[in-house]
Amino acid sequence: MFPIDEQPPASIELWFDFASIYSYLSIMRIEALAQAAQIRVLWRPFLLGPIFKGFGWSTSPFLLQAEKGAYTWRDIERLCQKYQIPWRRPSEFPRRALLPTRIALLGASEPWIGAFCRRVMHLNFAEDLPIDSAEVMLEVLSTLTPRPAELITAAQSDDTKTRLRTQTDIARSRGIFGAPMFFAGHEMFWGNDRLEDAVALAAAVTVSPSVTQGALPT
Amino acid sequence: MFPIDEQPPASIELWFDFASIYSYLSIMRIEALAQAAQIRVLWRPFLLGPIFKGFGWSTSPFLLQAEKGAYTWRDIERLCQKYQIPWRRPSEFPRRALLPTRIALLGASEPWIGAFCRRVMHLNFAEDLPIDSAEVMLEVLSTLTPRPAELITAAQSDDTKTRLRTQTDIARSRGIFGAPMFFAGHEMFWGNDRLEDAVALAAAVTVSPSVTQGALPT
Numbered sequence: 001m002f003p004i005d006e007q008p009p010a011s012i013e014l015w016f017d018f019a020s021i022y023s024y025l026s027i028m029r030i031e032a033l034a035q036a037a038q039i040r041v042l043w044r045p046f047l048l049g050p051i052f053k054g055f056g057w058s059t060s061p062f063l064l065q066a067e068k069g070a071y072t073w074r075d076i077e078r079l080c081q082k083y084q085i086p087w088r089r090p091s092e093f094p095r096r097a098l099l100p101t102r103i104a105l106l107g108a109s110e111p112w113i114g115a116f117c118r119r120v121m122h123l124n125f126a127e128d129l130p131i132d133s134a135e136v137m138l139e140v141l142s143t144l145t146p147r148p149a150e151l152i153t154a155a156q157s158d159d160t161k162t163r164l165r166t167q168t169d170i171a172r173s174r175g176i177f178g179a180p181m182f183f184a185g186h187e188m189f190w191g192n193d194r195l196e197d198a199v200a201l202a203a204a205v206t207v208s209p210s211v212t213q214g215a216l217p218t
Numbered sequence: 219m220f221p222i223d224e225q226p227p228a229s230i231e232l233w234f235d236f237a238s239i240y241s242y243l244s245i246m247r248i249e250a251l252a253q254a255a256q257i258r259v260l261w262r263p264f265l266l267g268p269i270f271k272g273f274g275w276s277t278s279p280f281l282l283q284a285e286k287g288a289y290t291w292r293d294i295e296r297l298c299q300k301y302q303i304p305w306r307r308p309s310e311f312p313r314r315a316l317l318p319t320r321i322a323l324l325g326a327s328e329p330w331i332g333a334f335c336r337r338v339m340h341l342n343f344a345e346d347l348p349i350d351s352a353e354v355m356l357e358v359l360s361t362l363t364p365r366p367a368e369l370i371t372a373a374q375s376d377d378t379k380t381r382l383r384t385q386t387d388i389a390r391s392r393g394i395f396g397a398p399m400f401f402a403g404h405e406m407f408w409g410n411d412r413l414e415d416a417v418a419l420a421a422a423v424t425v426s427p428s429v430t431q432g433a434l435p436t
Contacts, residue, residue: 055283065273067395071408078405082415177285187296190289193411197300 011040012202013183015176016117017048018101019060019094021076024125025192026180028085031114033195037203043113045104046171047164048179049094054172060094079192086126095124096132102155102164103137112144229258230420231401233394234335235266236319237278237312239294242343243410244398246303249332251413255421261331263322264389265382266397267312272390278312297410304344313342314350320373320382321355330362 014030016023034041052059062069073089080087100120107113119140123129130136134152141148154160171181175188182189182198185205189198232248234241252259270277280287291307298305318338325331337358341347348354352370359366372378389399393406400407402420407413 065395067393070393071395071406074405075408075412078415175285175288177283177289187292188289190293191411193409194293197296 009038009040010202010205011042012198013042013044015044015046015171015179015181015183017046017094017179018097018104018117018120018124018131020048020179021062021072021093021125022192023180024121025076025079025083025085026182026195027117027121029083029192029195030199033199034202037199039199039202041114043104043108043117044167044171045101045108045117045164046168046176046179047098047101050168051172051177055177063093086122088126088128090124090128092130095130097124098132098164099134099137099152099155100131102160103141103151105164105167106151106155106160107145110145116140116144227256227258228420228423229260230416231260231262233262233264233389233397233399233401235264235312235397236315236322236335236338236342236349238266238397239280239290239311239343240410241398242339243294243297243301243303244400244413245335245339247301247410247413248417251417252420255417257417257420259332261322261326261335262385262389263319263326263335263382264386264394264397265316265319268386269390269395273395281311304340306344306346308342308346310348313348315342316350316382317352317355317370317373318349320378321359321369323382323385324369324373324378325363328363334358334362 012030012034014026016027030041048060052061057064062072077087077089079085097120104113104117104120107116110116120131123131123136123140134156137152137155138148141151145151174183178190180190180192180195182194184198184202187198187201189195189201230248230252232244234245248259266278270279275282280290295305295307297303315338322331322335322338325334328334338349341349341354341358352374355370355373356366359369363369392401396408398408398410398413400412400416402416403423405416405419407416407419
């Protein structure tokens with residue numbers, strides 16, 4: 001993939017859940033930041049639900065803890081204003097997103113993955129529309145890829161379902177307890193608030209691989 | 219207190235717990251930021267313990283949830299490096315801090331409150347030393363105020379104990395669910411990651427009181 005005398009570009013892993021509001025912010029912001037830092041984004045869709053169940057939580061902590069939930073809705077509204085990202089509080093939260101997650105898993109290395117993820121997030125958090133629907137996904141994919149119907153069929157296959165379960169197992173085994181989660185160098189960063197730090201570390205790794213071993217860039 | 223034709227300076231409220239690691243970061247950083255923005259800091263010590271108990275938690279969520287706890291220790295280490303703040307993982311966490319909290323409550327409007335809070339936090343998170351001790355507090359206060367022993371006696375009085383309980387009740391009634399928590403204008407901001415946003419809003423309120431009613435500064 002890369003000329004033999006060139007290093008592959010350094011990368012940042014973005015683990016995200018389409019129902020997660022702070023994942024929304026990072027999905028809308030990451031490609032511009034990564035491009036400026038000349039690093040690649042590795043898209044890692046997964047489901048937070050099974051992770052939360054492992055903690056004994058039946059749903060999002062924002063619903064389980066009323067005080068934090070009330071705060072979070074205001075926090076996200078302010079952050080969207082700050083980042084100039086559209087926002088409309090979804091009428092369903094956390095919104096079901098199995099099909100788009102499976103599609104994102106299949107398309108994770110495709111050139112359209114960033115545009116796809118932003119479109120799905122926009123539907124959820126700016127348009128308040130359902131996303132776990134073959135009809136909606138067909139419409140989204142039709143502008144991105146030549147054979148959208150085949151992709152949706154593949155996304156609904158048992159094979160893809162198994163792959164998504166494996167993906168979530170990998171998330172758990174890597175210590176992921178929330179979303180968005182970033183991996184850069186040997187470091188894990190949690191939450192949209194850490195996106196800039198994670199990008200900076202990933203970019204520093206490009207310049208000097210020794211950064212991954214020791215000190216963080218300041 | 220202020221000349222009649224002058225507005226009092228705008229302010230930011232900092233609600234903090236001496237055992238909270240993210241409160242540590244904000245206590246070390248807030249006065250420099252507030253000074254640059256020409257706003258006043260209102261120091262609001264309180265105890266997170268009773269707040270957490272109200273959620274049915276027996277201790278810090280960092281202890282109750284192992285994955286998040288492991289992450290948090292690394293996160294704080296990285297942030298201290300970023301902010302150039304000393305860090306040593308405390309051997310006792312959350313550390314008992316009743317006496318320093320009561321002293322901070324009594325001294326909240328004193329000119330030495332910022333220096334006192336930074337010193338207590340440094341003892342906890344940079345020197346790994348006990349802070350809930352009259353001997354240690356006597357030493358800390360002796361460089362800050364002429365009658366340290368009297369202050370410690372007052373801090374241990376029933377009256378101060380009642381005041382601290384009331385303070386924690388106020389925290390609960392204002393929707394505080396963690397620390398540090400900032401109030402600026404009519405907005406509440408949670409966590410050290412929001413300190414800059416809170417300071418910016420408080421400063422904007424000084425310039426134009428209408429900011430508190432509507433849009434946030436961008």
